[in-house]
Amino acid sequence: MAYTIAQPCVGVKDTACVEVCPVECIHPTKNEGTFASAEQLYIDPNTCIDCGACQAVCPVTAIYPNEQVPDQWKNFIDINANYFKK
Amino acid sequence: MALETDSKLKNLTSGALLEIPKYQADILELKKEIGKLGQGAISEDDFKKYRLQRGIYGQKQKPNIQMVRVKIPWGRLTSDQALVLAEISDQFAGEDRVGISHVTTRQDIQFHFVKLEKIPECMSRLAEAGLTTREACANTVRNVTADPLSGVAQDEIFDVSPYAEACARFFLRNPVCQNLPRKFKIAFSASVADRGLIPMHDLGCLAEIKKINGKEIRGFKIYVGGGLGSYPKVARTLEDFTPISDFLRTIHATIFIFNRDWDYGRKYRNMARIKFLIEKIGLDEFKKRVLEIRETLKNNSYPEIELFEESQPQTSTPYLTEAPDSEYLRWKSTNVMGQKQKGYNIVTIRLPLGDIHSSQLRALAELVEKFGNGYLYTSVQQNLIARWIKDELLYTFYQGLKSAGIHLPSAERLADITCCPGGDTCQLGITSSRGLATALAKLFNNGLAQDADLKDLKIKISGCPNSCGQHHIADIGFYGGSKAVGGHQVPTYTMLLGGNLNLEETKYASQFLRVPAKKIPLVVEKLLTLYKQNKKEQEKFKEFVSRVGFDFLRLNLEPLSVLPETLDAQFYSDWGEPGEFKLNLGKGECAA
Numbered sequence: 001m002a003y004t005i006a007q008p009c010v011g012v013k014d015t016a017c018v019e020v021c022p023v024e025c026i027h028p029t030k031n032e033g034t035f036a037s038a039e040q041l042y043i044d045p046n047t048c049i050d051c052g053a054c055q056a057v058c059p060v061t062a063i064y065p066n067e068q069v070p071d072q073w074k075n076f077i078d079i080n081a082n083y084f085k086k
Numbered sequence: 087m088a089l090e091t092d093s094k095l096k097n098l099t100s101g102a103l104l105e106i107p108k109y110q111a112d113i114l115e116l117k118k119e120i121g122k123l124g125q126g127a128i129s130e131d132d133f134k135k136y137r138l139q140r141g142i143y144g145q146k147q148k149p150n151i152q153m154v155r156v157k158i159p160w161g162r163l164t165s166d167q168a169l170v171l172a173e174i175s176d177q178f179a180g181e182d183r184v185g186i187s188h189v190t191t192r193q194d195i196q197f198h199f200v201k202l203e204k205i206p207e208c209m210s211r212l213a214e215a216g217l218t219t220r221e222a223c224a225n226t227v228r229n230v231t232a233d234p235l236s237g238v239a240q241d242e243i244f245d246v247s248p249y250a251e252a253c254a255r256f257f258l259r260n261p262v263c264q265n266l267p268r269k270f271k272i273a274f275s276a277s278v279a280d281r282g283l284i285p286m287h288d289l290g291c292l293a294e295i296k297k298i299n300g301k302e303i304r305g306f307k308i309y310v311g312g313g314l315g316s317y318p319k320v321a322r323t324l325e326d327f328t329p330i331s332d333f334l335r336t337i338h339a340t341i342f343i344f345n346r347d348w349d350y351g352r353k354y355r356n357m358a359r360i361k362f363l364i365e366k367i368g369l370d371e372f373k374k375r376v377l378e379i380r381e382t383l384k385n386n387s388y389p390e391i392e393l394f395e396e397s398q399p400q401t402s403t404p405y406l407t408e409a410p411d412s413e414y415l416r417w418k419s420t421n422v423m424g425q426k427q428k429g430y431n432i433v434t435i436r437l438p439l440g441d442i443h444s445s446q447l448r449a450l451a452e453l454v455e456k457f458g459n460g461y462l463y464t465s466v467q468q469n470l471i472a473r474w475i476k477d478e479l480l481y482t483f484y485q486g487l488k489s490a491g492i493h494l495p496s497a498e499r500l501a502d503i504t505c506c507p508g509g510d511t512c513q514l515g516i517t518s519s520r521g522l523a524t525a526l527a528k529l530f531n532n533g534l535a536q537d538a539d540l541k542d543l544k545i546k547i548s549g550c551p552n553s554c555g556q557h558h559i560a561d562i563g564f565y566g567g568s569k570a571v572g573g574h575q576v577p578t579y580t581m582l583l584g585g586n587l588n589l590e591e592t593k594y595a596s597q598f599l600r601v602p603a604k605k606i607p608l609v610v611e612k613l614l615t616l617y618k619q620n621k622k623e624q625e626k627f628k629e630f631v632s633r634v635g636f637d638f639l640r641l642n643l644e645p646l647s648v649l650p651e652t653l654d655a656q657f658y659s660d661w662g663e664p665g666e667f668k669l670n671l672g673k674g675e676c677a678a
Contacts, residue, residue, distance in 0.1 A: 022550065022568070047669070049669070051550065052317070067354075068356075
């Protein structure tokens with residue numbers, strides 16, 4: 001099903017989630033060139049294994065399993081997926 | 087054959103005997119459901135819920151390849167049961183697991199690669215021996231685990247086995263726990279050494295004795311809300327002292343509240359364990375609710391506690407005189423511990439990967455009949471334990487183990503690595519934890535041979551973040567992952583350091599480094615070298631890690647974990663697995 005990073009990450013990009021993701025599906029990372037200009041971090045839904053490790057460490061409660069994304073942020077599900085279609 | 091006259095059923099508890107006809111009825115039902123599945127009369131999902139309630143897991147290899155999980159309440163097996171398990175492993179386990187009984191980190195026995203159509207027959211054989219798989223999986227009370235030394239340990243407060251048995255039997259098939267929000271795991275410890283691993287359990291019972299009105303009363307300190315996985319939590323005190331007259335009622339009330347008040351967990355599976363309920367409403371409110379319900383249960387009757395007498399074996403078996411055998415002496419120093427009953431010993435039979443072959447299990451069953459008390463005990467370290475081995479019979483017992491090839495030293499020492507079944511069979515397993523454990527074990531036959539017996543230093547490996555290998559409580563823990571590199575997938579592990587299980591003072595291991603799987607033996611070897619070269623006298627590994635800090639260790643170890651510029655194919659394959667590694671996960675059945 002995958003997890004999604006939603007609104008609270010915008011402008012924050014803490015990257016605690018990046019450190020714990022076992023399959024490295026959260027991008028951009030600090031050593032990727034696009035990190036500075038990125039609005040937020042994104043989860044690749046095709047690689048995400050639903051372990052929830054990212055949600056456990058997010059300091060701004062930005063991460064949800066897709067079926068639990070609050071209504072006002074449901075558009076972030078596509079935003080996350082579309083980031084990886086570039 | 088009538089239950090009471092079947093000699094295979096001697097030495098079973100009354101609870102185990104009572105379960106037999108109920109389990110046999112389950113088998114008939116399951117046969118019908120398998121038939122319906124074959125005809126398309128029920129969906130895969132409906133059938134899955136049915137078989138999980140009966141301890142049958144779907145493996146990664148589809149279709150219809152199952153793992154069978156046999157509950158061994160508080161770890162105790164009769165020698166007859168061990169013989170039946172050996173036979174089942176020969177007849178029903180498949181692939182490279184033919185003949186293998188696997189001891190899990192929760193004291194169960196598992197068989198792998200069992201064909202679905204063979205499951206009813208496999209279960210029937212288990213029933214004949216008073217064994218059950220009922221509620222070994224699914225959202226139920228799972229196997230009740232306990233200190234495998236309880237009854238004979240020098241440091242025990244009292245023997246918790248009868249209470250673990252009563253707990254296991256009371257909740258098996260109990261309507262209060264047939265459809266919980268999530269699984270519920272209970273453990274008992276007989277001493278503050280906490281061999282039951284209480285802090286990581288949904289509910290844990292630590293033996294205590296309190297003086298009340300001048301009389302010594304047995305009871306438990308009850309802990310709730312522990313767990314590992316992606317949200318590790320340390321269990322907290324529910325009640326400082328619950329007398330044995332009330333302990334079942336208290337556990338019942340706790341599970342009642344979990345069942346009644348956590349529909350949120352039924353809706354959102356990633357937050358379904360009881361630790362999340364406690365976090366949501368707070369421990370004080372949770373306690374208040376439990377005590378309220380406990381009060382309403384005060385007129386409920388609970389089963390009598392069946393006390394077990396630890397019996398001295400009656401044996402006049404001829405035995406060998408101990409010889410100056412350096413291999414034996416080494417084994418004795420690591421695998422043997424004196425019982426509280428003077429002149430007798432506890433012997434740990436170390437099982438690499440938790441596996442024992444049927445021929446070995448048969449030999450061991452015979453040995454404990456001849457020299458022990460006729461029982462074997464599974465341990466959460468994935469070993470088997472024998473007791474009541476007289477001092478003068480130890481050497482003979484050892485020679486028996488040696489003939490069967492189960493005389494490895496280093497039990498519960500550094501070389502005794504815990505690992506989950508991992509990606510070889512589990513749908514959620516990312517990497518081959520068994521492969522890594524085997525690769526690390528080779529180190530202890532070579533470059534690290536002198537470190538194999540190091541005490542207070544445990545390596546635990548999980549194939550994914552769910553922590554069935556209990557990596558959070560290890561001195562050196564690993565959980566599997568992967569990394570995309572140049573169009574390939576490289577298996578990796580997140581390495582953690584510093585786990586310290588110590589009841590309320592428990593500290594789970596912290597994330598330290600991410601390491602490609604094939605680099606791990608090098609990193610572990612270097613880490614141990616750093617420890618030996620820099621430790622203070624008598625300093626334990628966890629103390630050393632705390633003192634020198636992660637920065638110092640990373641400085642030395644991170645360079646070893648870096649992948650070369652040009653990767654060769656060995657990095658794209660996992661330990662023990664031919665071919666290129668791919669992230670290949672199914673829908674986890676422990677999350678079903």
